[in-house]
Amino acid sequence: MAKTNAGNFFEDYKIGQVIRHAVPRTVSGGERALYHALYPARHALYSSDEFARAAGLPGAPMDDLITFHTVFGKTVPDVSLNAVANLGYAEGRFLKPVYEGDTLRSESEVIGLKQNSNGKSGVVYVRTRGLNQRDEAVLEYVRWVMVRKRDQDAPAPEAVLPDLAKVVPASDLVIPEGLTFRNYDFDLAGEAHRWGDYEVGEQIDHVDGVTIEEAEHMIATRLWQNTAKVHFDATFRPDGQRLIYGGHVISMARALSFNGLANAQMIVGLNGGAHANPCFSGDTVKAWSEVLDKAETSAPGVGAIRLRLVATKGGAPFALKGEDGKYLPEVLLDLDYWALIPV
Numbered sequence: 645m646a647k648t649n650a651g652n653f654f655e656d657y658k659i660g661q662v663i664r665h666a667v668p669r670t671v672s673g674g675e676r677a678l679y680h681a682l683y684p685a686r687h688a689l690y691s692s693d694e695f696a697r698a699a700g701l702p703g704a705p706m707d708d709l710i711t712f713h714t715v716f717g718k719t720v721p722d723v724s725l726n727a728v729a730n731l732g733y734a735e736g737r738f739l740k741p742v743y744e745g746d747t748l749r750s751e752s753e754v755i756g757l758k759q760n761s762n763g764k765s766g767v768v769y770v771r772t773r774g775l776n777q778r779d780e781a782v783l784e785y786v787r788w789v790m791v792r793k794r795d796q797d798a799p800a801p802e803a804v805l806p807d808l809a810k811v812v813p814a815s816d817l818v819i820p821e822g823l824t825f826r827n828y829d830f831d832l833a834g835e836a837h838r839w840g841d842y843e844v845g846e847q848i849d850h851v852d853g854v855t856i857e858e859a860e861h862m863i864a865t866r867l868w869q870n871t872a873k874v875h876f877d878a879t880f881r882p883d884g885q886r887l888i889y890g891g892h893v894i895s896m897a898r899a900l901s902f903n904g905l906a907n908a909q910m911i912v913g914l915n916g917g918a919h920a921n922p923c924f925s926g927d928t929v930k931a932w933s934e935v936l937d938k939a940e941t942s943a944p945g946v947g948a949i950r951l952r953l954v955a956t957k958g959g960a961p962f963a964l965k966g967e968d969g970k971y972l973p974e975v976l977l978d979l980d981y982w983a984l985i986p987v
Contacts, residue, residue, distance in 0.1 A: 651725030653794035654766035659804050661754040665718040668749040671706055671742060679710050682864050683899040688833045689909040695832060700822035705741035708911040709895050715774030715783050716891060717868035718750035724872050728765055728790040730890050734808040736785035736914025739818050747777040756788065759800035765792050769806050785914055812913040814939035814948050817982055825945035825986035835906035839947035839987040842935050848904040849961040850931045854896055856888055858925040865889050888923040893977050897931040897955035905933060908949060913982030920971035920978055927957040929976065936980065947987040953979040
């Protein structure tokens with residue numbers, strides 16, 4: 645009997661299947677320090693216990709994307725070890741802040757399957773939840789991934805495509821208990837711009853760029869325990885290149901967005917996302933944002949802002965798709981999310 649795990653292939657998934665992922669992970673200041681070393685992350689709420697306490701929290705939580713990467717990484721051996729590509733996200737909500745000492749685990753339910761027309765692969769849809777040591781959900785999201793078939797002659801399953809919301813309604817966003825921006829210190833946060841200063845349709849060029857290095861990508865992928873072969877094994881792709889983990893691009897773009905959106909402190913919703921084109925070592929990532937919507941919240945001094953975050957490999961800002969409706973080749977990421985910002 646084989647003792648090693650070859651990963652799941654497309655024909656291994658069944659609608660309604662629930663997967664409890666190994667291995668739980670207790671997060672610490674080490675994850676925070678490495679995250680801030682890998683990305684130019686500077687949002688004050690995640691950098692300073694004192695700033696977070698002034699905002700009504702017990703201390704600085706982990707960056708939301710630390711939670712996302714940790715929960716996501718647990719799912720890789722069961723969901724995307726044999727992936728061709730991670731395709732998109734929907735219905736993401738951050739439900740509770742995560743703090744140093746919390747232990748995170750993940751579980752996923754298969755909610756959709758569709759074999760590709762070439763018969764070599766198929767798309768698997770899963771709804772994943774991240775839970776803490778008290779079995780409280782801290783994060784939930786849907787993602788879909790293209791997975792290879794083990795046997796190309798295996799019969800195609802009945803196609804089931806989940807009906808996914810295009811946007812998480814503002815009323816469904818979860819505001820952390822106690823959060824207040826009434827005494828918000830704009831000087832310490834780094835910018836003066838608040839909720840009322842942004843207009844729907846406004847576009848922001850974040851100006852700065854970061855060239856992706858192979859070494860830091862490999863540190864990041866190992867940090868999040870993401871074992872997908874396309875990120876580790878250069879022999880797994882015909883071109884001999886390792887794909888940069890899409891989450892690495894997300895975090896880089898989010899960090900770059902500080903310049904212009906320093907007060908968009910907390911990510912609370914993930915409406916959708918597409919990894920439009922592959923990213924490789926040596927690509928220079930730049931970012932721009934577009935304001936898609938705004939909403940009030942019940943928390944004192946706290947507003948919600950819906951943002952499109954686009955990462956490019958050196959492309960001109962505000963260019964997204966061609967006349968054919970397809971993403972331009974220089975676009976790496978198109979991410980739609982809700983963030984909390986002082987009013």
